[in-house]
Amino acid sequence: xxxxxxxxxxxxxxxxxxxxxxxxxxxxxxxxxxxxxxxxxxxxxxxxxxxxxxxxxxxxxxxxxxxxxxxxxxxxxxxxxxxxxxxxxxxxxxxxxxxxxxxxxxxxxxxxxxxxxxxxxxxxxxxxxxxxxxxxxxxxxxxxxxxxxxxxxxxxxxxxxxxxxxxxxxxxxxxxxxxxxxxxxxxxxxxx
Numbered sequence: 437x438x439x440x441x442x443x444x445x446x447x448x449x450x451x452x453x454x455x456x457x458x459x460x461x462x463x464x465x466x467x468x469x470x471x472x473x474x475x476x477x478x479x480x481x482x483x484x485x486x487x488x489x490x491x492x493x494x495x496x497x498x499x500x501x502x503x504x505x506x507x508x509x510x511x512x513x514x515x516x517x518x519x520x521x522x523x524x525x526x527x528x529x530x531x532x533x534x535x536x537x538x539x540x541x542x543x544x545x546x547x548x549x550x551x552x553x554x555x556x557x558x559x560x561x562x563x564x565x566x567x568x569x570x571x572x573x574x575x576x577x578x579x580x581x582x583x584x585x586x587x588x589x590x591x592x593x594x595x596x597x598x599x600x601x602x603x604x605x606x607x608x609x610x611x612x613x614x615x616x617x618x619x620x621x622x623x624x625x626x627x628x
Contacts, residue, residue, distance in 0.1 A: 438550040446504065458537045478506065503547055505537065510620070511525040516619050530568060564608055568589065576604050586605075587607075589618060603620060
């Protein structure tokens, strides 16, 4: 973990810069997104009831914003496809880590892993029982995430879920996810 990366909660004055950073990060750093969907997701989360301002961060290096990530509340569905939305969701003491962005000029310099590890410490201090994420298992497994189905948390559809092992979770303490089960369905953000 790098010791020169600082994280702080995002604030309104950062929003335009965050949008530009996310567009840059995904359009230049991935082969599956131009970043517009991730920017839309950030805006959607901020406008909904699952937004946690104190867990939505920018990462700074020498006073320059080089990364952004956010944890948001995320209920699970009792069923793999939502029918009657209000009756099918289960509020849980877990958070979703999404999206995660590092400016393309700073990719592959351990900034992403450092900022996520620092953020996970904050999540644990606030008493959440787990953290969900969808992404590249090769990266997230190195941070302690495991395939979520091992914990009875299942993916329903993806963005950009390529296979079930891309949906991962991490306990914040041993057995903290016992008795928590359900399905991840991103349409819950739309209904928040």
